[in-house]
Amino acid sequence: MSVNLTLLTVMGALYACGIYLIMERSLTRVLLGLMLLANATNLLILATGGYAGLAPMFSKDTDPGDYNDPLPQALILTSIVISFAVTAFMLGIIYRTWVLARRDEIQDDVEDIRVAETPSFDAEDDSEIPLETSEFPLTMIGSDGKGITDSDLSGRSGADGSGRGDSPEAGEPTVKVGARTIKAEDAAAEEQPGSQNVTPGPEGGVK
Amino acid sequence: MNIASFAPLAVVLPILGAALTFVLIRHSRAQRAVSITLLSLTLLLECVLLASVWDGGTAAVNIGGWPPPWGIVMVVDQFSSLMLVVSSTVSLAVLVYATGQGMADGDQDAPLSIFHPTYLILVAGVSNAFLSGDLFNLYVGFEILLTASYVLMTLGGTGPRIRAGVTYVVVSVVSSVLFLIAIAMIYGATGTINMADLAVKLADLDSGTRMLLHVMLLVAFGIKAAVFPLSFWLPDSYPTAPAPVTAVFAGLLTKVGVYAMVRTETLLFPGDSLNTPLMVAALLTMVVGILGALAQSDIKRLLSFTLVSHIGYMVFGLAMSSVAGLGAAVFYVAHHITIQTSLFLVTGLIERRGGSSSIDRVAGLAKLSPMLALLFFVPAMNLAGIPPFSGFLGKLGLLQAGVQLGTPLAYALVIGGVLTSLLTLLAIARVWNRAFWRKPEDAENPDPVLLAPPEDSDTGDRAGKRNVTLLPRTMVGSTLGLVAFGVALTVFAGPLFRVADQSAVEMLDRSSYIQAVLGENAPVPTIAQPEPAQPEPVQQEGQK
Numbered sequence: 001m002s003v004n005l006t007l008l009t010v011m012g013a014l015y016a017c018g019i020y021l022i023m024e025r026s027l028t029r030v031l032l033g034l035m036l037l038a039n040a041t042n043l044l045i046l047a048t049g050g051y052a053g054l055a056p057m058f059s060k061d062t063d064p065g066d067y068n069d070p071l072p073q074a075l076i077l078t079s080i081v082i083s084f085a086v087t088a089f090m091l092g093i094i095y096r097t098w099v100l101a102r103r104d105e106i107q108d109d110v111e112d113i114r115v116a117e118t119p120s121f122d123a124e125d126d127s128e129i130p131l132e133t134s135e136f137p138l139t140m141i142g143s144d145g146k147g148i149t150d151s152d153l154s155g156r157s158g159a160d161g162s163g164r165g166d167s168p169e170a171g172e173p174t175v176k177v178g179a180r181t182i183k184a185e186d187a188a189a190e191e192q193p194g195s196q197n198v199t200p201g202p203e204g205g206v207k
Numbered sequence: 208m209n210i211a212s213f214a215p216l217a218v219v220l221p222i223l224g225a226a227l228t229f230v231l232i233r234h235s236r237a238q239r240a241v242s243i244t245l246l247s248l249t250l251l252l253e254c255v256l257l258a259s260v261w262d263g264g265t266a267a268v269n270i271g272g273w274p275p276p277w278g279i280v281m282v283v284d285q286f287s288s289l290m291l292v293v294s295s296t297v298s299l300a301v302l303v304y305a306t307g308q309g310m311a312d313g314d315q316d317a318p319l320s321i322f323h324p325t326y327l328i329l330v331a332g333v334s335n336a337f338l339s340g341d342l343f344n345l346y347v348g349f350e351i352l353l354t355a356s357y358v359l360m361t362l363g364g365t366g367p368r369i370r371a372g373v374t375y376v377v378v379s380v381v382s383s384v385l386f387l388i389a390i391a392m393i394y395g396a397t398g399t400i401n402m403a404d405l406a407v408k409l410a411d412l413d414s415g416t417r418m419l420l421h422v423m424l425l426v427a428f429g430i431k432a433a434v435f436p437l438s439f440w441l442p443d444s445y446p447t448a449p450a451p452v453t454a455v456f457a458g459l460l461t462k463v464g465v466y467a468m469v470r471t472e473t474l475l476f477p478g479d480s481l482n483t484p485l486m487v488a489a490l491l492t493m494v495v496g497i498l499g500a501l502a503q504s505d506i507k508r509l510l511s512f513t514l515v516s517h518i519g520y521m522v523f524g525l526a527m528s529s530v531a532g533l534g535a536a537v538f539y540v541a542h543h544i545t546i547q548t549s550l551f552l553v554t555g556l557i558e559r560r561g562g563s564s565s566i567d568r569v570a571g572l573a574k575l576s577p578m579l580a581l582l583f584f585v586p587a588m589n590l591a592g593i594p595p596f597s598g599f600l601g602k603l604g605l606l607q608a609g610v611q612l613g614t615p616l617a618y619a620l621v622i623g624g625v626l627t628s629l630l631t632l633l634a635i636a637r638v639w640n641r642a643f644w645r646k647p648e649d650a651e652n653p654d655p656v657l658l659a660p661p662e663d664s665d666t667g668d669r670a671g672k673r674n675v676t677l678l679p680r681t682m683v684g685s686t687l688g689l690v691a692f693g694v695a696l697t698v699f700a701g702p703l704f705r706v707a708d709q710s711a712v713e714m715l716d717r718s719s720y721i722q723a724v725l726g727e728n729a730p731v732p733t734i735a736q737p738e739p740a741q742p743e744p745v746q747q748e749g750q751k
Contacts, residue, residue: 022381030377037384044388048395072394075343079387082350086380089357093369093376100366107370109443115502 307681450555562654
């Protein structure tokens with residue numbers, strides 16, 4: 001199988017530029033990169049067809065070996081059509097991004113950032129549970145802090161299990177989050193979307 | 208003239224439906240009738256196809272009368288027809304659910320009327336990918352379903368959907384380009400793209416070339432199937448789409464990738480030495496996926512992570528390349544399509560009823576709507592693998608196959624599988640405790656409808672409209688139907704497992720597939736199957 005060196009060089013250059021461009025953050029450049037990748041692949045398919053031959057239209061006198069291989073060209077046609085459709089769609093959503101956000105950039109996922117910033121302290125799972133879990137707390141064991149099981153949070157009083165942390169006296173309860181120490185109340189608030197620093201929206205929280 | 212000659216109708220009928228619904232774009236009632244009718248017909252046809260190969264055997268159809276390896280063939284065997292039936296059942300349930308949602312919310316006008324044609328094209332693409340016996344036609348099937356999924360993903364064009372859609376489109380296009388490059392290189396190396404012909408001719412290549420082609424295909428399909436290092440895109444993009452769309456994506460699209468991986472491993476490159484990297488990838492997919500699920504507070508995102516995690520089970524079964532492992536993987540795919548879709552549909556209902564899909568804000572649903580609690584509980588326990596559900600049976604089959612294999616890596620995977628199952632239960636129990644058992648007063652920012660007295664809370668404000676029915680009967684009914692189908696997979700697990708095992712035997716043997724396509728006398732190259740009981744010799748592997 002003989003290969004056209006010029007085509008191969010062009011293909012390599014297209015792949016290199018395409019891969020470079022899809023690494024960019026700008027959506028238009030990503031689109032250009034995808035187009036270059038698609039065209040480089042078309043050249044690759046063309047190269048797999050071997051040497052250039054006669055047009056593959058049957059005539060009695062021609063030796064079968066002289067024809068060009070028609071299959072790669074059929075594949076290229078299909079892949080051109082597909083990449084055309086995808087490019088048109090990408091242009092549509094890039095324009096829509098521009099209309100909505102006025103920015104031609106890939107945007108960060110709000111929910112991802114929220115999960116990443118959530119402290120490991122989870123108000124509902126990790127806050128200390130009063131021993132009395134009955135719905136009819138006659139003796140109110142948990143209310144004066146006697147029932148607290150977690151010794152880590154010494155000084156905390158008035159835990160009610162749902163992280164509301166109403167403790168006006170006896171010092172502020174604190175929680176270690178990474179390197180810093182924050183109030184348990186704030187940790188609980190950060191955990192809950194829509195409570196203090198995150199406003200709830202129909203599609204997830206927005207800072 | 209055998210029954211398999213009608214196989215192309217599984218692709219043609221949905222495309223016909225897409226054309227009709229596109230013409231009827233201003234008549235939403237006619238649109239609904241046409242799409243549901245045509246999808247039911249497709250399902251009926253696929254059931255007939257499955258019945259025709261129920262006892263084994265493979266049938267091939269030459270499209271346009273061109274004989275293979277020149278023309279395109281469609282191949283019906285147990286695995287492909289089983290996938291077709293399960294996927295069409297799921298698509299039909301989701302379609303009914305979506306029309307119910309549309310009727311309840313009263314969205315008669317564009318752009319949502321584009322949903323029906325696009326959805327049917329998606330179904331056609333999925334059918335085409337399952338039936339294809341030609342590598343390039345498989346690529347075309349993938350492109351059909353992906354292009355339709357781009358449109359469905361960004362339906363309505365809101366900010367978060369566009370943001371998620373951009374990631375999704377770029378990742379999908381890159382994986383498609385990789386697939387196309389692999390096809391080009393395979394054609395360059397062998398001069399054919401017919402899969403049965405490739406199964407014969409790839410055996411003649413030297414092992415380095417074969418390894419390169421093999422890795423290229425696996426990476427391309429791995430992105431589509433969301434296998435661990437390549438799964439980053441899925442939890443970001445799926446949850447923002449409308450509930451029925453997320454449901455059908457979660458059920459079908461990744462499984463088409465898994466299906467292609469199974470065909471690659473069994474038909475094209477059997478007995479190659481990529482099983483060890485695949486097993487490592489399967490272990491990481493399971494564990495990393497489920498750890499991600501534990502960190503989430505949005506139910507849709509949590510379920511997306513369990514989706515990634517449970518893909519690991521299927522890759523595990525595939526990587527063992529034994530009859531027991533592959534059979535269990537086939538069963539697990541059928542189970543997981545149904546269960547994962549049911550759970551996403553229920554999440555859509557939770558979002559309607561509770562006003563949010565965040566487990567921090569939803570509460571007290573078990574009391575408000577016991578039906579909803581039942582609909583969530585059954586598939587959730589099924590997903591976590593609690594006996595006697597099909598999730599338990601599938602996992603049991605995989606673990607048994609792993610113990611049977613007996614290598615240290617297989618034992619690591621068995622332990623990882625059990626751990627993942629337990630962590631899935633933990634993640635699911637977190638949702639259950641908060642969304643269903645907690646009192647509404649304990650939730651942060653609960654939707655007003657949660658706190659309303661039960662008698663006047665069957666309607667509420669949704670999607671900017673007042674007095675919308677919160678749980679329309681069509682939506683609940685279709686979800687119930689799908690949950691019942693999942694339970695039926697448990698009840699009929701015996702025959703189903705037998706078919707799955709038989710299809711595994713045929714896929715590993717390959718002669719049935721190759722001879723159905725290339726003719727009775729086609730030579731079937733023998734492959735050196737590694738002995739299952741002995742540890743494999745040290746192999747030289749390509750880069751993972």
